[in-house]
Amino acid sequence: xxxxxxxxxxxxxxxxxxxxxxxxxxxxxxxxxxxxxxxxxxxxxxxxxxxxxxxxxxxxxxxxxxxxxxxxxxxxxxxxxxxxxxxxxxxxxxxxxxxxxxxxxxxxxxxxxxxxxxxxxxxxxxxxxxxxxxxxxxxxxxxxxxxxxxxxxxxxxxxxxxxxxxxxxxxxxxxxxxxxxxxxxxxxxxxxxxxxx
Numbered sequence: 001x002x003x004x005x006x007x008x009x010x011x012x013x014x015x016x017x018x019x020x021x022x023x024x025x026x027x028x029x030x031x032x033x034x035x036x037x038x039x040x041x042x043x044x045x046x047x048x049x050x051x052x053x054x055x056x057x058x059x060x061x062x063x064x065x066x067x068x069x070x071x072x073x074x075x076x077x078x079x080x081x082x083x084x085x086x087x088x089x090x091x092x093x094x095x096x097x098x099x100x101x102x103x104x105x106x107x108x109x110x111x112x113x114x115x116x117x118x119x120x121x122x123x124x125x126x127x128x129x130x131x132x133x134x135x136x137x138x139x140x141x142x143x144x145x146x147x148x149x150x151x152x153x154x155x156x157x158x159x160x161x162x163x164x165x166x167x168x169x170x171x172x173x174x175x176x177x178x179x180x181x182x183x184x185x186x187x188x189x190x191x192x193x194x195x196x197x
Contacts, residue, residue: 009073016064024061031074032057035081042085042127052084079142086131129179133172140165141172 004012004026015023032053040049056077060067067076130138143154144165151165158165 013064013067013073016060017067019064024057024064027060027073028057031077034074035077038078039081039085042082043088048088052081052088056081056084082127083131086127089128125180126176129176130172133175137168137172140168144169 004022007015007023007026009027009030012023012027016027035056036049036053039052040046043049043052059080060077067073130141133141140154140158140160143149143157144151149157151162151169154160154165155162
């Protein structure tokens, strides 16, 4: 097993796709706690966070052939975990009512009160709005912001022009900033999550 600890992520993914259990175990050891921490940060419900992480790692074992060769496993796991969190929220009966109430409430309260909205709620609002972007725009935006790829790298991966990629990122930022503008507390989150243009 120690020999697997020195392998790169891409080498581990190649072995995982060949159904290598030790490669899977090493990926789990490297990333499960980090992914659990991120999921629990978003939900703050430990049992549900554990279930989501378990489900995620079960899925990558069962569907390892679907992992693209050029995707960094840490980015892949983060995006997959985030999507599972969104799915969980969408299935929860109170999710849409909750967001609607936050929207109504934000129009009636002072900036000082808005500053007290929990960071978890802000992150959920951001991820929820990203999920509503048109499919291609969302894909380009996630590659830019979550995988930190350059416009050129995204263009090559998706077979698009750099100009198209740049325009998609700019349009995504405009849409998100308009949708989130009423939440004044999001300034800090926008600086972190929507860095650059």
